[in-house]
Amino acid sequence: xxxxxxxxxxxxxxxxxxxxxxxxxxxxxxxxxxxxxxxxxxxxxxxxxxxxxxxxxxxxxxxxxxxxxxxxxxxxxxxxxxxxxxxxxxxxxxxxxxxxxxxxxxxxxxxxxxxxxxxxxxxxxxxxxxxxxxxxxxxxxxxxxxxxxxxxxxxxxxxxx
Numbered sequence: 001x002x003x004x005x006x007x008x009x010x011x012x013x014x015x016x017x018x019x020x021x022x023x024x025x026x027x028x029x030x031x032x033x034x035x036x037x038x039x040x041x042x043x044x045x046x047x048x049x050x051x052x053x054x055x056x057x058x059x060x061x062x063x064x065x066x067x068x069x070x071x072x073x074x075x076x077x078x079x080x081x082x083x084x085x086x087x088x089x090x091x092x093x094x095x096x097x098x099x100x101x102x103x104x105x106x107x108x109x110x111x112x113x114x115x116x117x118x119x120x121x122x123x124x125x126x127x128x129x130x131x132x133x134x135x136x137x138x139x140x141x142x143x144x145x146x147x148x149x150x151x152x153x154x155x156x157x158x159x160x161x
Contacts, residue, residue: 015151029143036136039129042072047096048103048134049141050082055107056145060153067158098125099134106138 019026037045046069053062066079081088085100092100102122105114126134147153 018147018151029140029147032136033140033144036133036140038133040133040137043069043074044096044099044134045137046072046074047078047082047092048099048137050079051085051100051103052107052138052141053145054083055104056142056149058145058148059155060148060157061141061145063155064158095125098122102134103138106135107142 046065049065050062050069053065069079070076078091081091082100085092085097089097098121101118102114105112105118122131122134
């Protein structure tokens with residue numbers, strides 16, 4: 001039996017639990033994620049994760065990271081504007097805009113790669129080490145999004161401690 005691609009995912013759907021089935025892989029991803037965040041502003045981290053989660057249609061991660069951003073003091077105004085940041089640039093610093101543009105290009109890499117101007121904008125806002133961390137964070141959130149979508153994680157069921 002096949003389901004429609006837009007059908008809601010059942011909270012009772014049974015799919016692989018990667019943390020339980022491949023704990024070394026899961027722990028490695030947690031380590032990669034932690035290393036990627038190192039030295040980055042926590043607000044920037046959440047903006048990147050939120051934007052990638054929008055683009056990947058990952059409700060599980062979007063719910064988690066908007067909640068994390070709120071707990072860290074992020075404003076509702078900015079959270080609502082992340083999806084349309086280009087039309088609401090005044091809500092975001094030049095640095096955040098560069099990170100959001102890079103997030104979009106890397107997340108949608110199959111649609112045209114990472115244009116030189118987008119990369120140059122990010123390189124102008126971040127030193128080499130920071131840029132490496134921003135890029136790594138974008139890679140980790142895209143991995144988390146794909147993991148959550150593939151295993152049918154349900155928004156609102158985050159069980160982190």
